[in-house]
Amino acid sequence: MLGVGVGFRVPHYSLVVETHPEMDWFEVISENFMGDGGSPASFLKRLAGHYTVVPHGVSANLGGEEDPEHTRRLLRLVDQLNPPWVSDHLCWTRAGGVASHDLLPLPYVPKIIEHVANRIDALQQKLGRPFAVENLSSYATFKASVMPEAEFLQRIADRADCAILLDLNNVFVSACNHGFEPADYLAQLPLERVVQVHLAGHSITPTHRLDTHDGPVCDEVWGLYEAFIGMRGPVSTLIEWDEHIPSFDRLAAEAKAARDRLHAL
Amino acid sequence: MPSKSEQGVQSEALPPDWQGSLLEMIRGAAPLNGALFAGSETLSGEEQVGVYAQQFRLRIRPALHQDAPGLAALVGPEIEPLFEQYLADCPPRSWSLDHLADRLEAWLAQRGAPLAHQEMARLDHAVQEIFFAAEPVPLDPAALGGMPDLVTSPAVQLLTLQQSVHHFRAQALGGQAADPLIQGPFHVIVYRKGRRVRHLEVEPACFALLEHIELGLEQAVGRVLAEGLCTETELGERIADWFKLFAQRGLVQTKS
Numbered sequence: 131m132l133g134v135g136v137g138f139r140v141p142h143y144s145l146v147v148e149t150h151p152e153m154d155w156f157e158v159i160s161e162n163f164m165g166d167g168g169s170p171a172s173f174l175k176r177l178a179g180h181y182t183v184v185p186h187g188v189s190a191n192l193g194g195e196e197d198p199e200h201t202r203r204l205l206r207l208v209d210q211l212n213p214p215w216v217s218d219h220l221c222w223t224r225a226g227g228v229a230s231h232d233l234l235p236l237p238y239v240p241k242i243i244e245h246v247a248n249r250i251d252a253l254q255q256k257l258g259r260p261f262a263v264e265n266l267s268s269y270a271t272f273k274a275s276v277m278p279e280a281e282f283l284q285r286i287a288d289r290a291d292c293a294i295l296l297d298l299n300n301v302f303v304s305a306c307n308h309g310f311e312p313a314d315y316l317a318q319l320p321l322e323r324v325v326q327v328h329l330a331g332h333s334i335t336p337t338h339r340l341d342t343h344d345g346p347v348c349d350e351v352w353g354l355y356e357a358f359i360g361m362r363g364p365v366s367t368l369i370e371w372d373e374h375i376p377s378f379d380r381l382a383a384e385a386k387a388a389r390d391r392l393h394a395l
Numbered sequence: 396m397p398s399k400s401e402q403g404v405q406s407e408a409l410p411p412d413w414q415g416s417l418l419e420m421i422r423g424a425a426p427l428n429g430a431l432f433a434g435s436e437t438l439s440g441e442e443q444v445g446v447y448a449q450q451f452r453l454r455i456r457p458a459l460h461q462d463a464p465g466l467a468a469l470v471g472p473e474i475e476p477l478f479e480q481y482l483a484d485c486p487p488r489s490w491s492l493d494h495l496a497d498r499l500e501a502w503l504a505q506r507g508a509p510l511a512h513q514e515m516a517r518l519d520h521a522v523q524e525i526f527f528a529a530e531p532v533p534l535d536p537a538a539l540g541g542m543p544d545l546v547t548s549p550a551v552q553l554l555t556l557q558q559s560v561h562h563f564r565a566q567a568l569g570g571q572a573a574d575p576l577i578q579g580p581f582h583v584i585v586y587r588k589g590r591r592v593r594h595l596e597v598e599p600a601c602f603a604l605l606e607h608i609e610l611g612l613e614q615a616v617g618r619v620l621a622e623g624l625c626t627e628t629e630l631g632e633r634i635a636d637w638f639k640l641f642a643q644r645g646l647v648q649t650k651s
Contacts, residue, residue, distance in 0.1 A: 161491055165527030166549065169590040172530075189490035194414060200490050225414035229487040230421060231454050232447060237409060270443035271433045274409050307435060337437040338446065 132182055132214070132326075132366040134389040138173075139371070142378045147176035151378060153385065157368050160187035160218075164203035174210075184213045184326075184368075186295075189229070192249045192263065193222030193236045201256065208257055215325055217262040217295040220246065220283060237272035238282035247289035254292055262293035262325050267303040267332070267341030279304065280318035287323050294319065297328035298354045299347065299370075303339045312354050321362045329355060329388060330370040344373035346384055356391055364392050421447045422486055455482060455495065462496035463519040465560065466512060468567035493527060496520055511558040511576050518560055521552040521585040522592045531587070532648040544650035546609050550587035551646050553606050555580055561594050586646055595644065600624035601637045608647055 133154030138146065145151070156177060163174045163185070177183055185207055189200060208216055221233040236242050246263075254261040265283055277285075287294050296319065298312075305312045329352075331345030347355075347369070359365060369384045409431070410416065419425035427448060429440025438446070459478050460467050467474045485498045500516040531548035547553070554561075559577045566573040582602035584595045597605075600619050607615035616634075620627060641647045 164491070165493070166529035168525075168527045168530075168550070168587060170527070172590060191490075197490060222414055223490070225418050226412070227488055228415075228418050228422065229490055230418055230447075230451065231458075231487055231492060232421070232450055234414075234417070234421075234447065237413075239409075269438070269446040270440070271435065272409075272431055273433045273440075274431070275433075309436065337442070338435070340446075340450075 131364050132184075134367045134369070134385045134392065135182075135184075136369045136381050136385050137186075137371065138177060138183070139375055141375050142381070143173045145378055147173055147180075150180050151382060153181065153382065154389075155182040155184065155366070155368075157184050157186045157370075160185040160204055160207055160216075161189050161200075163207055164200075178211055182213070183211050185211060185216055186264075186368075187216070187218035188233065189223050190218035190249075190253065191223045192218060192220060192246050192253075193234075193242065194224055196249065196252075197224070201253065205256060208259070213259070215260040215262050215293055216257050217264055217293075217326065219264045219266055220286065221266050233266050235266060235268040235270055235272070236282075238275035238277045238279060240276075243282065243285050243289060247286050250286070250290035250292045254290065260293045260325065261290075262295040263287060263290075264295035264297055264328065265300050265304075267297075267300040267307075267339075269307055269338055269340075271308055278310065278315075278318070279308075280315040284318055284320055287320060292323070293325040294323045295326045295328060296324045296358070297330070298358060299328065299330040299332055299351050300341060302348075302351050302354055303332050303341050306339045313357065316354075316358055316361065324362060324365055326366045326368060327355065327358065328368050328370055329384075330372075342373055343370045345371075347387070352387075352391070355388065359392060359395060364395060367392065417444070420444055421451050422482070423448060423452070424483060424486070455487065455492075458492040459495045462493060462523055463499055463516060464568055465515045465519045465522075465564035466496075466499070468573070469512065469515050469560065469563060493523060496523065511560055514554075514556045514558055515560040515564065517554060518556070518564060518583075518585070518594075521554060522594075525550045525552060525585055525587045525592050528587065531645040532651075533645065542612060544609075544611060545647045546650045547605060548586070548645055548648050551605075552585045553602060554583045554585060555602075556583055557581075561596065565594070584644075584646060586644055588645055597640075598625075600630065600633070601640070604634070604637055605641060605646060608641075609650070 135153060135155035135157055138156040138158045163170050219233045222236060223230050250261055250263060301312050301315050329347045330343045331347055333340045333342040367388045371381055420427050427441045427444050429444055432440030432443045434440040470477060481499060481502055485502055487495055496519060500513050503513045503516055528550035531550050557579045559581060561583050563573045563576055582597050582599050584597060586593060603619045603622060603624050604615055607618045
């Protein structure tokens with residue numbers, strides 16, 4: 131269990147690598163550090179010299195075809211960081227050579243379970259370490275789906291024998307958007323597979339909730355976190371804050387709020 | 396309660412290229428169609444796809460501005476329709492947002508855009524590539540005694556520009572009023588030193604020497620002289636300064 135960490139984001143790069151503030155661990159967006167060198171690589175090297183760093187991807191395109199160059203660069207990053215696991219999302223991000231730069235939802239059907247599980251299995255073997263697949267926030271539901279999202283995730287994780295990165299904000303956002311109960315979602319998951327939790331803020335529009343990572347964790351998601359760790363026990367936790375990024379002290383305070391809840395168990 | 400799959404409910408067939416069709420809608424190349432989606436209490440199927448289309452625009456446009464800031468400064472308010480058309484014609488192909496502008500110069504050339512726009516797009520792209528390029532390997536003074544084979548560093552690009560877009564870019568992005576463009580040619584080395592990408596305008600002979608450095612010193616010098624860029628005497632007087640510049644700015648490294 132790594133404790134509670136935060137995402138390593140540009141406004142905090144210098145402060146973190148120069149002053150080494152107290153933090154259990156950091157997560158980096160893999161694709162931001164898959165270039166050949168330059169400023170990001172330099173900061174990452176200094177970060178990894180002082181903290182545990184876990185790469186978290188947004189473009190593995192598990193619901194589509196593999197991009198071998200993406201995989202090659204991910205493996206290079208993983209060799210550099212030697213993280214306990216690697217994660218990416220249960221989604222698709224490109225088709226026909228076009229990149230969406232968004233995490234697009236999948237229809238919950240057996241054929242897709244097989245495809246995604248095969249992709250994860252192959253990737254996990256190349257990585258030589260656990261791969262954790264993360265649930266999305268979604269804004270659309272396919273007519274073709276024949277099972278709830280939690281079952282889809284559970285069946286993929288079982289079939290690929292992989293880990294789960296459970297984003298509790300995403301569970302809550304999707305529950306609000308699609309009208310299911312977050313507690314039912316958690317009850318369906320194989321808890322022993324969850325190696326990490328994501329917590330974040332989101333936005334509320336008149337018609338739906340958006341996973342914007344632009345504010346503090348809301349009370350409902352804190353409640354879900356408490357319920358989850360009550361069921362699962364302590365689990366590595368990560369605060370995501372990607373828009374309107376606050377001072378590092380404010381971010382660290384959000385991490386402490388999660389840490390206090392873990393220690394209260 | 397058993398799920399629909401456990402109850403043996405069949406899934407509605409998905410069209411063969413459902414991902415490609417959906418992506419065309421999301422990036423605005425096809426009209427929104429909610430046929431694949433169930434909708435919710437507050438959003439129709441079409442509106443659900445619309446959420447993703449809106450997110451695409453909100454994410455991609457600012458990223459393209461970041462990738463091509465010089466062009467945005469040079470073109471002014473008309474950049475928005477220009478970027479919109481570019482994204483329609485050249486959708487993102489890389490998993491990295493840092494490559495959105497990779498085809499911008501060629502696209503501008505194809506539509507007969509002003510040369511300054513094309514050159515600024517080339518300069519923006521060079522800066523972007525150099526920002527993420529591999530680390531240059533500093534020259535080892537001990538190895539220089541034997542005059543090793545040299546190559547330009549990975550974080551270096553050489554641009555011959557017909558318009559002073561490099562001055563314009565530096566001034567505009569530095570918050571200054573940019574001088575009007577003037578005619579070149581200008582021989583510009585774009586390079587990274589530390590974490591910053593910089594540019595340096597040099598005389599043609601110096602530029603050519605660096606451009607041909609991979610051929611070996613003798614041949615590179617021969618090319619410079621053959622191209623009539625300077626006399627032998629001038630070369631003799633300046634070459635030490637040029638190599639000092641190459642070494643100090645990390646423009647060359649030993650061939651591996």
